[in-house]
Amino acid sequence: MPSSDYDPACLPDLLPLYYRRLFPFAQYYRWLNYGGVQKNYFQNREFSFTLKDDIYVRYQSFSSQSELEKEMQKMNPYKIDIGAVYSHRPNQHNTVKSGSFQALEKELVFDIDMTDYDDVRSCCSAADICSKCWTLMTIAIRILDRSLRQDFGFHHLLWVYSGRRGVHCWVCDEAARKLSAAARSAVAEYLSLIKVKQFHFSFNINSLTVVERYFPQYALQDQNILGRKESEEKVLALVPEDILSIFKLQEIFQEERNPERRWRHIEAQAKKKQTTAKKWQYFEKEIMLQYCYPRLDVNVSKGVNHLLKSPFSVHPKTGRISVPIDLKDVEKFDPFAVPTISLICEELDRPKADEDEAKSEDAKEKENEQDSAEKRKIRDYKRTSLAKYVKYFDQFLAGMADSWKGKLRRQSGEFNTGDIFTNFMLDLFLCFLIFFL
């Protein structure tokens, strides 16, 4: 699918169009409102905007979906970040007594950035990415998604393409939003491998399976780590000294040029060592992990008040929309096929190929009670390549909606006595001490 040539200079013209006719405000609000279970959850949420000429404004907050729309259409931000839900409306934070304005809740987030892998990828570096190194993101998504669901019991994970060279994960479960900073950093540390030597066989067995699956194609073929002198040396540097010398791997490599067969030599040596040496000596697995295991920035996940790029915002340098990634198709996800703002604006004028599908969906919409402007808007994004991503987002929200309904029902019958009780008891104790000599 061609992405229309994007020119950052056109942003000032494209953004108003995007925010007026394409940005999925209804779904966006539906997400951040979380079913209205907690009062003022949306109203106390911080947004930050980067405007034209790099003007950065923080502590933006909105009292309703329509206010959000109006403001965004007025300001036309180049970048949008989402922050925490605070104790008061962020846009009034200056009126609050210092110390009382606190960040209370936020989704648990993770940021995987391709530049963190620069020392182990040979195809690109810095901001560049290609289909060969994108596999690293696929591996990261698979491993982290599994771990967050199976180990930590989270259910509502939104994976989003960052727009250039990475992915973000938004864990939206209620339990996740309520986590303390200490808990967030503990989860992030659990998921990281700071030094490969930390590898403990038992816990990462699932992660290891994923890595093993991808390693041959990704590392041996695409990255060709054993095919070129410099990278081959880097790999051998991870092999323990004694193996290198006893089994004279370097000499074997002189003879054997084929990368797959070279790897098999390394594996064979590793197996031999395992039978003789002490436990947990799995250096060939350590090599695989060093090249493939997810590298995340703990600082992004730690802070409750950390601001992260919003889904459906535009990346000013590439023009790509930060779209959610459908986990069912994660293998096939192609960052270069993600629509740019210029493409979808263009598609607004010339309708897409499968117009029939769009027409039948229009008919369904007519049956609902909505004003024509809304209808038009919904029809608008549906004509563009953005449609499937919004659809996926809808499915994600539907999955969460069930938990909101249950909460609302339960809430009507509760009230909180906790803190009042403790204070009361203390006063009672002090009052009841009556003495006689």
Place this chain on the structure above:
Amino acid sequence: MQFSSKKPRAVTDLKAELYSQPLQFYAQPPLENISLSEFESFAVDRLKLLKTVENLGVSYVKLNDDYLKKLDNEIRTLNFPQVGVSLDAKDQTEKRRKDHISHFILRLAYCQTEDLRRWFIQQEVDLFKYRFKKLDSGEKLEFLHKNNLQYNTISAEEKDNLREKLTISSYAASGVKLEEQDFYKVPFQDALDLVRTRKVYLKEGYAYIPHNEIVTIVLNDFRTRLSKALALTARSLPAVHSDERLQPLLNHLSHSYLGQDYSVQKNVGKISLEQIDSLAGKSFPLCMRQLHQALRDQHHLRHGGRMQYGLFLKGIGLSLEQALQFWRMEFIRGKVDADKFDKAYAYSIRHMFGKEGKRADYTPYSCMKVILSNPPSQGDYHGCPFRHSDPELLKQKLQSYKVSPSGVSQILELVKGMHYQLACQKYFELTHNVEDTSFSLSHPNQYFTESQKVLGGGKDVKRETDTLQRPQESSAARGLTAAREPAVDESQHLAEITKNLETDFQDA
């Protein structure tokens, strides 16, 4: 004044319910009437218990056999509830009630400063740990549930299914058979340290924790709760302080000395002046040895030094006549002539013995008093050398007194940890060639008495530890509890305590 009459039935039932558990988190404050004397005696007993916990914690590896035995003893002596020992129900309830009330009283006394809070929390956590470990697994579960820690053990079936994962995941589990270990299912947010370092098996948001680790988690919970509670208590303190009966009591709980006061002279005349020099080297604690040395060197001591040393000498058995002679002889060698001595200094010595002025018979200073009040300045030699001397100078002094280098470093370690009395005890051990002091040092005169016992007894303390067991324990009991001479009855005992508090108050 209200008389403590029959308590309403609702409260009694509540009491029975509250005290049905062997261990508690002290979440609810006690709600009943209590006499002032009970208030005081409960507080003092618990304080003694916590001080024992502190001393044992520094002298032994926590929870090893010696530690456990000694703590058991102390708990029984002080009439606190014992875990795992089935007693008469009424007795049990009484003891638990005492435990409950005394904890809350000490909260009032120890919430005020950061240091006090830290000390209190540390000892209470150690005590809690000791008690929790003594519960059997059924009682442990009951405790967890009753305190809203919804940690459940996993069934044998589940353990079987997760067998491999559990064995690999916990270092604790290896070596101990899986069947024997209880595993608890805990929400991961309550086990962050284990999660962070991947020392635990996680499944669907729950951490599967072996038994030993659960203790850590429960302890952290206890510590956090207590910390918050103390902060809350500190805020309510003004209300408590407005009651004048409580304020002095609470203030002095954190400073009071709880042992013999050495005011009643037992050995008057038994010490001759010629002996003092040799006694100073052998049986005096470091503070007094220092003072004696300074007096000999400079033929003079300032007021603080005269008070501290003079009262000590009175405590070891010097009579008034002897004391006058002693000081006079020394001062005359210096810049003071006989007349000046009689006019200026003799009066104050007689005052010390209660023969002048208001005729108050001053008691020799306890370690607490020496350490906490009247710090020495340039030219003073009083105070506690472990507390007030520069560590380098202290080191030199110890070396000059022929203490071994390893001993010196042990002492300096204790000084660094602010355990001054324990440092002095270590000094005792090293100079008397004794492995383990049987007493808990809290008074310079106690040091002297114990030293005389060791030196005069003639028994080789290091080797004959078995035969010494019983005498050790009885002297430990004597050292640790307030004067339990058979003749003393309840009211006199209390009067003594109050008198001690008052004396401290006055002399300060």
